[in-house]
Amino acid sequence: MTSTPRTTPTGTTFTRWLGAAALVGIVWLVVFGLVLSPDDRVQKEGVRILYIHVPSAWLAYLAFGVTGLSSAAYLFRRTRSMTWDRIAGASAEVGVLFMGIALVTGSLWGRISWGTYWTWDSRLTTTAFLFITYVGYLAVRDLGGTHQQRARRSAVLALLAVCEVPLVHFSVKWWRPLHQQESVAEGKLSGLMLFSLFVGIVSFTLLYVWLVLHRQRVLALEDAVDDRGLDAALAARRAEAEGVAS
Amino acid sequence: MKQAPFVISSYAITLSGIGVYVWRMLARARRAAQQVPPEERPWT
Numbered sequence: 573m574t575s576t577p578r579t580t581p582t583g584t585t586f587t588r589w590l591g592a593a594a595l596v597g598i599v600w601l602v603v604f605g606l607v608l609s610p611d612d613r614v615q616k617e618g619v620r621i622l623y624i625h626v627p628s629a630w631l632a633y634l635a636f637g638v639t640g641l642s643s644a645a646y647l648f649r650r651t652r653s654m655t656w657d658r659i660a661g662a663s664a665e666v667g668v669l670f671m672g673i674a675l676v677t678g679s680l681w682g683r684i685s686w687g688t689y690w691t692w693d694s695r696l697t698t699t700a701f702l703f704i705t706y707v708g709y710l711a712v713r714d715l716g717g718t719h720q721q722r723a724r725r726s727a728v729l730a731l732l733a734v735c736e737v738p739l740v741h742f743s744v745k746w747w748r749p750l751h752q753q754e755s756v757a758e759g760k761l762s763g764l765m766l767f768s769l770f771v772g773i774v775s776f777t778l779l780y781v782w783l784v785l786h787r788q789r790v791l792a793l794e795d796a797v798d799d800r801g802l803d804a805a806l807a808a809r810r811a812e813a814e815g816v817a818s
Numbered sequence: 819m820k821q822a823p824f825v826i827s828s829y830a831i832t833l834s835g836i837g838v839y840v841w842r843m844l845a846r847a848r849r850a851a852q853q854v855p856p857e858e859r860p861w862t
Contacts, residue, residue, distance in 0.1 A: 580844055580847060580848075581847050581848060581850075581851030581859065582844075582847045582851075582861070584861055584862070598833070602829060602833075605829070606825070606826075606829060616821055617821040617822060617825055618821045618824065618825065620825045620828075621824070621825055621828045624828060624829060624832045625828070628832070669835065669836070669839050672835070673831070673832050673835055673836075676828075676831055677828040677831070677832060680824045680825075680827055680828050680831075681824070681828070683824060684821050684824050779836070783839075783840070783843070786843060786844070786847065787843055789847070789859070789861055790843060790846050790847045790850060792859075793847060793850035793851055793854050793859070794846070794850050796850075796853075796854045796858050797850050797853045797854060800853065800854070
């Protein structure tokens with residue numbers, strides 16, 4: 573039995589520096605987003621939600637993309653490793669967190685811009701569907717079976733689920749919903765507003781890497797605990813059988 | 819300042835959501851690490 577009461581058991585020097593950088597970035601984001609950046613001419617103060625809403629949505633796309641790639645790497649025989657499965661699971665979990673944040677912050681922004689928290693337009697509906705799909709993916713990961721069975725079935729599901737990401741992203745172009753078009757691509761942001769968004773994207777991306785590194789190590793620890801429990805149960809059963817035989 | 823409560827709520831929900839997730843993840847790490855020896859942690 574080993575105990576590490578003071579330090580984080582999944583931490584390394586690299587993750588500590590990364591975590592510190594992400595934390596500094598988030599403090600910057602709050603300062604720029606809430607204090608330094610100016611109000612928008614049309615959206616007034618409501619534009620400040622953009623600096624967390626857009627990075628959250630971006631991060632969810634990134635996370636689900638990484639889940640898809642890691643799942644493909646697991647299914648490909650030459651690169652098959654449980655590490656890919658754990659990265660896929662960790663990234664999906666972080667993606668669900670940030671997709672949830674994007675939905676909630678978007679809903680609050682919608683209340684300001686449209687006068688309602690929710691409307692069934694194509695962007696919001698496809699985003700909600702994507703969120704539910706990945707909650708389902710996490711539920712499938714928790715079904716019983718060996719670690720290899722878990723990895724195989726969730727990898728197949730992840731490759732199907734990732735096909736929804738372009739559907740969500742291009743929904744604003746294909747169906748012209750109430751949701752606004754891409755502000756950055758259309759050059760609607762500049763100066764401090766654009767810089768605040770940039771700070772949000774960079775700090776959330778650093779946070780994402782930090783979270784996935786830690787979460788996949790936690791999954792590795794939990795898999796090891798499962799294996800040790802199984803080994804102990806098998807040893808107990810063998811000892812019991814030998815006792816009966818003698 | 820009609821929009822301020824929505825803006826501040828957005829930041830509060832985001833930061834507290836991330837904080838709770840990190841806190842739970844590190845608690846799970848500490849709990850699992852008590853049952854796994856350091857030699858089974860290749861990142862250390």
